[in-house]
Amino acid sequence: MKEFQERQDVLTQAPDALLAERAADGDVAAFETLTRRYGPLMRAYARRLTRSVDEADDVVQDALITAWTDMSKLREGTAVKAWLMRIVANRAVDAGRRRKSHGNVDDHPEAPDNMPTPEQLAVAGSQGAALNRALRGLPAEQRRCWVLKEFGGASYEEIGQTLGISAASVRGRLARARTTLVKEMEEWR
Amino acid sequence: MNPTESCGRSIEDLSDYLETGISTDFVHIENCPQCQARLAGLRSLGALAQDLLHDDIATASEAGWLDSVVANLRLETRAGRSIPLDGGALDTLTETEGAVIAMIRAVGDSLGGVLIGRCRLAGDVTVAGAPVEVNIDVSTQYGYRLPTVAQELRSAVLAELLVHSDLNVVAVNVAFTGVRAPLDGAVDEGEPQ
Numbered sequence: 001m002k003e004f005q006e007r008q009d010v011l012t013q014a015p016d017a018l019l020a021e022r023a024a025d026g027d028v029a030a031f032e033t034l035t036r037r038y039g040p041l042m043r044a045y046a047r048r049l050t051r052s053v054d055e056a057d058d059v060v061q062d063a064l065i066t067a068w069t070d071m072s073k074l075r076e077g078t079a080v081k082a083w084l085m086r087i088v089a090n091r092a093v094d095a096g097r098r099r100k101s102h103g104n105v106d107d108h109p110e111a112p113d114n115m116p117t118p119e120q121l122a123v124a125g126s127q128g129a130a131l132n133r134a135l136r137g138l139p140a141e142q143r144r145c146w147v148l149k150e151f152g153g154a155s156y157e158e159i160g161q162t163l164g165i166s167a168a169s170v171r172g173r174l175a176r177a178r179t180t181l182v183k184e185m186e187e188w189r
Numbered sequence: 190m191n192p193t194e195s196c197g198r199s200i201e202d203l204s205d206y207l208e209t210g211i212s213t214d215f216v217h218i219e220n221c222p223q224c225q226a227r228l229a230g231l232r233s234l235g236a237l238a239q240d241l242l243h244d245d246i247a248t249a250s251e252a253g254w255l256d257s258v259v260a261n262l263r264l265e266t267r268a269g270r271s272i273p274l275d276g277g278a279l280d281t282l283t284e285t286e287g288a289v290i291a292m293i294r295a296v297g298d299s300l301g302g303v304l305i306g307r308c309r310l311a312g313d314v315t316v317a318g319a320p321v322e323v324n325i326d327v328s329t330q331y332g333y334r335l336p337t338v339a340q341e342l343r344s345a346v347l348a349e350l351l352v353h354s355d356l357n358v359v360a361v362n363v364a365f366t367g368v369r370a371p372l373d374g375a376v377d378e379g380e381p382q
Contacts, residue, residue: 010298018304025307026287027294032259039255044245057254061261068262128244131237150238151245175200182230185237 012036020077023068031068038081039064042088048135048147049092051099059095063087085152089162093144127185134184142177145170196223200231207231270310273317275355286310289354293323296349297342302330306366310356320359323350328367339363 011019011033019037022030042063046056066087074083135143141163148159156167156174163170198218206212207228218224272289274282290308297305305327312321323346329338343361350358 010304014304022306026290027305027308028263028287028291029294029298032262035259035262036255039258040246040250043249043254044242047245047249061258064258064262127237128241131234131241150235151242171201171205175204178204178231178234179200182227182234185234186230 015078016080017077020071020074020080024071024074024077031071034080034084035064038084041081042084045085045147045151046088046092048151049089049144050095055095055099056092059088059091063091066091082153086154086158086162089148089152089154093162130185131181134181137184138177138180142173142180145173146177146181149174196221198224198227200227203227204231207235270315272314272354272356275317284354286314289314289350289356292349292353293325293346296345297325297327300338300341300345302333303338303342304328304330304369312359314356317355318357321356322360322362323358324362324364326364326366328369329365331368331370335365339365 011029014030014033016034016037019030019034023034039060042060043056046059046063047053050056050059063084067084074080135146138146144163145159148154148162154162156170159170160167196217198214198221202212202214203218203224206215206218212218218228270286271283272286274284289310293308294305297303305325307324307326309324310321311324313319314321325342325346327338327342329335342363346361347358350356
């Protein structure tokens, strides 16, 4: 048990690149360490990109299995965090598309009341709560662009690829989202 | 001049300026009160977004959830070839190559100063009794004597495989692929020279 603990400590301190290399070579423990390191970030991201916490959890689980399978395709181990986030984004958008094409249950796939509630996201602080509310009020396409940019750190081109639109449309949607959000934040203040 | 009239600069341009710090229009932007006010708005929105992300991450970090994700992953992870175990004439027992490699890694990682990289079983492991070589890439921490480390690793791996597999291991080949600087605060039980 002590040995196991020490082993976990060694891996916990190991840099992303080493863990990615070992995971690509089939080391489950290294991949688990990456999962523990970035899982909460991936989950937070997925929750903002999907319409329910359950869907977000499915997206993260799927994304991790994809990552595990494709690990050897990752060229730069140092880029593993951005790579994981990109997989989550693509999975989340796919999940939305699947829901639309199969979803006869619900004609409003992006209905804001299906977004994670503030309680589920437990947003601390009233300004955070105000931003959360303002985000929920945005059209889905704008909200996605904003989350991909602000939470995922993606470029216009990457966001465009994920959403299947041009980089120019991304730039426009992002500007509209920001205009609305800044205005609502200022009104709130 | 009408003070509510827009100076004509778009939020797109101001966002790009905020992100890159570059604009052909920076003389105007830096001197226009309207642009400065909008930049301030964008800046505080950006800061608020990072706060929100931190709150979201804190909420998403339930230990129970991570454990269940990791447990599911274990079911999905590649198992490799099937290695026969001697279970007597009436039984077909096997263990997976993935499990054996994981065992070798665990042994290596628990030795002081050693981190296993690539690990492979060479030979037809699916045939009982066939000769098998274990090839291990190792990076060590600075300060360890490599022949000693190699010998310790070899005996530890052999001992483990003898107990937990029926592989006919004819060699454990250790290749040193790198030397790492000591980790901060890491305590080693081996004997740095």
